[in-house]
Amino acid sequence: MIDQIIQFNNQFVDSKGYEKYITDKYPDKKLAVLSCMDTRLTELLPAALGLKNGDAKIIKNAGGLVISPFDSAMRSLIVAIYELGVEEIMVVAHSNCGACHMSFDHFHHEMTRRGIAEETLDTIRKCGIDLNTWLEGFKDTPESVRKTVETIKTHPLVPHDIVVRGFIIDSKTGKLDEIAC
Numbered sequence: 001m002i003d004q005i006i007q008f009n010n011q012f013v014d015s016k017g018y019e020k021y022i023t024d025k026y027p028d029k030k031l032a033v034l035s036c037m038d039t040r041l042t043e044l045l046p047a048a049l050g051l052k053n054g055d056a057k058i059i060k061n062a063g064g065l066v067i068s069p070f071d072s073a074m075r076s077l078i079v080a081i082y083e084l085g086v087e088e089i090m091v092v093a094h095s096n097c098g099a100c101h102m103s104f105d106h107f108h109h110e111m112t113r114r115g116i117a118e119e120t121l122d123t124i125r126k127c128g129i130d131l132n133t134w135l136e137g138f139k140d141t142p143e144s145v146r147k148t149v150e151t152i153k154t155h156p157l158v159p160h161d162i163v164v165r166g167f168i169i170d171s172k173t174g175k176l177d178e179i180a181c
Helices: 002-014 017-021 041-049 072-084 104-113 118-126 141-153
Strands: 031-036 056-061 088-094 163-169 176-179
Touching: 002 017, 031 041, 031 072, 041 056, 041 088, 041 163, 056 072, 072 141, 088 141, 104 118, 141 163, 141 176
Parallel strands: 031 056, 031 088, 088 163
Antiparallel strands: 163 176
């Protein structure tokens, strides 16, 4: 698959397909969107939000979560605020998310089945990583949105004038529902 992508990329560059996407690094709408990496949202999310290339910083991860105040999603939001001029943040979870009900027990079985040794998992645990927490999903999508919004709003490095709101997008229709936070 990667070789096919490289072949396509060469044709894309040769035909100057990139020209319609040229913009700079600053989001025109001063907006950051934290959302899930779900493939259903790749094109649906920006289309449903009316965003075009250059409008917003879109940060994606499994579940659209900030799982700790100093994880990579939060780091990206801090950079977006201070370096790129972001003034508003949308947290956008989605219906039927795979991170809902995710658990380390499932991953543990899959990891060992695919050759990851128990000793490796024990070494990770000895380094202070709680795999149960790190790979835990959530049970309640609206509550996970509230928790992520609250973590961002109360973060000691997020200025009080930053607007943070939470939503759930229907992964089929693109309809947004705001979650009261």
